[in-house]
Amino acid sequence: MANLKTIVALAVVSLAGISAAAGCAADNCYRALFPCPSPSAVSVASAFCATITASGTTATNYPTRATNACGTTADRYISACQCGPTCSYSTLAMATSSSSTTNAPACEPPSTSTTFTSTTSTAPPACESTPVNGNLLYGDFECDFTPWNPLVFAPYNGVYGYSVTTPGFTKVNSFQTQFLGTPNCPTTCTYLRLTSPVFPVTPGVKYKYTFATWFDGISRGFVGTKINDRAGRTVSALDYPVTNWRFHQVPFQANATENEASVFFEWLNVESRLDSVTFAPLSAYCGNTSPVGLLPDGEFECGLGAWTQQKPDPQATAGVVNLGSDSLYTNSFPMGDYAWRVVSPGVPNPANQELHVSARIISGSMAVTPGKKYLVYFTSFFSNRTVGSVGVMINNSPIYTRNPNDAAQGTPAVFSPNHIIWTNMAGLTSVSVKIEALVFGAGTIAIDSVMFVELNDGVV
Numbered sequence: 001m002a003n004l005k006t007i008v009a010l011a012v013v014s015l016a017g018i019s020a021a022a023g024c025a026a027d028n029c030y031r032a033l034f035p036c037p038s039p040s041a042v043s044v045a046s047a048f049c050a051t052i053t054a055s056g057t058t059a060t061n062y063p064t065r066a067t068n069a070c071g072t073t074a075d076r077y078i079s080a081c082q083c084g085p086t087c088s089y090s091t092l093a094m095a096t097s098s099s100s101t102t103n104a105p106a107c108e109p110p111s112t113s114t115t116f117t118s119t120t121s122t123a124p125p126a127c128e129s130t131p132v133n134g135n136l137l138y139g140d141f142e143c144d145f146t147p148w149n150p151l152v153f154a155p156y157n158g159v160y161g162y163s164v165t166t167p168g169f170t171k172v173n174s175f176q177t178q179f180l181g182t183p184n185c186p187t188t189c190t191y192l193r194l195t196s197p198v199f200p201v202t203p204g205v206k207y208k209y210t211f212a213t214w215f216d217g218i219s220r221g222f223v224g225t226k227i228n229d230r231a232g233r234t235v236s237a238l239d240y241p242v243t244n245w246r247f248h249q250v251p252f253q254a255n256a257t258e259n260e261a262s263v264f265f266e267w268l269n270v271e272s273r274l275d276s277v278t279f280a281p282l283s284a285y286c287g288n289t290s291p292v293g294l295l296p297d298g299e300f301e302c303g304l305g306a307w308t309q310q311k312p313d314p315q316a317t318a319g320v321v322n323l324g325s326d327s328l329y330t331n332s333f334p335m336g337d338y339a340w341r342v343v344s345p346g347v348p349n350p351a352n353q354e355l356h357v358s359a360r361i362i363s364g365s366m367a368v369t370p371g372k373k374y375l376v377y378f379t380s381f382f383s384n385r386t387v388g389s390v391g392v393m394i395n396n397s398p399i400y401t402r403n404p405n406d407a408a409q410g411t412p413a414v415f416s417p418n419h420i421i422w423t424n425m426a427g428l429t430s431v432s433v434k435i436e437a438l439v440f441g442a443g444t445i446a447i448d449s450v451m452f453v454e455l456n457d458g459v460v
């Protein structure tokens, strides 16, 4: 019965002979080689270290994750290998049997969280997974897999395992899938499926679900998600930089007879993390208590709400509108029925604008913690590539610009995601997000799905 603890333990044993050697330098190279938050990378590094020796017999298959920090000559690797790994894990039980379809592993905290006992009712906040404001599902993996049901399915050859690991995207922990052996696609390609409990939905109502992904390495695999067996979103490992978190938001509408739902995620041939899974009606994003994050009224489903709008250019039209009746938004993938939008009937006169801003919205203020990281997320829409751009400020400091020509924006007339990690280096305790439409030509700019979420300090 293989599990990761065993693999790491074996690696430590194989390094024991050199672990006390002189010349141990726990530098950047060491940290890049043994990234403790990624047990799979540590075990790869350990296997690599077993092939490199102080007498100068060198392997050249340097782990790619470490070459930026360590270079491609042997000496730095020899030094780092002599130091480690020093990570300590208390990895949760692994899926090693295809018959274990209903027994989620017992809640057992990783060793990095040493202050609580999972079996008592006095667990600290880090272990809470409490749905707030409209969330029908809230999966933050802070304690364990509860209420999820990790379920392995065919074709299965025993090489997929899972655990709870840190850093998560939000709070402390996340769900982690990992290979316990070498997958050999397509012969023994492995899948792992994680299924949520069934929860009630109201026929016809529009919902949003969110999740965050992180890929351990470059892979042709993907994470797919479905609701009631309807395709939700497929996130390919090739589309995102590795060891980076990405937040995803997906719309869902219950059909006329649908009164319950279940979400599942499945992994094909990829080691990755999952965190911050939520499912809530869009109406829950109206008002001050967002199901996810701190920002009030980010979906505009109830109008501007806590937002303040300013419109320097009298020629422009700005406001929250129902997109449904306007063919401009057909196939634009909005979230829900409403968005904030600015229309310029012609080329603006810059004298009427404020540094090219025709209109802007300023969010309600949010309490923040000095030094913490936050996700600023929104979707942006440009009717064409000449209409202008979107600028984002925190209080009055610019942090981001989205142009219609940016690759991530894709083709015109589509709501596309913007994903900004902002660190509160200025030590602010209260912030507003300001989103500005800089207009240069005739056309429409629209904004939707604005989120502001506190992140784990380890997020990059």
Ligand SMILES: *[C@@H]1O[C@H](CO)[C@@H](O)[C@H](O)[C@H]1NC(C)=O
Binding pocket: 228, 255, 256, 257, 258
């Ligand atoms: C509505 O959803 C249910 C559950 O997913 C499904 O079985 C049913 O076929 C759907 N009905 C229609 C008309 O799509």
Ligand SMILES: *[C@@H]1O[C@H](CO)[C@@H](O)[C@H](O)[C@H]1NC(C)=O
Binding pocket: 383, 384, 386, 387, 441, 442, 443, 444
């Ligand atoms: C951009 O789109 C608007 C419609 O929103 C249209 O009036 C305008 O002519 C377009 N501009 C160009 C250059 O295509």
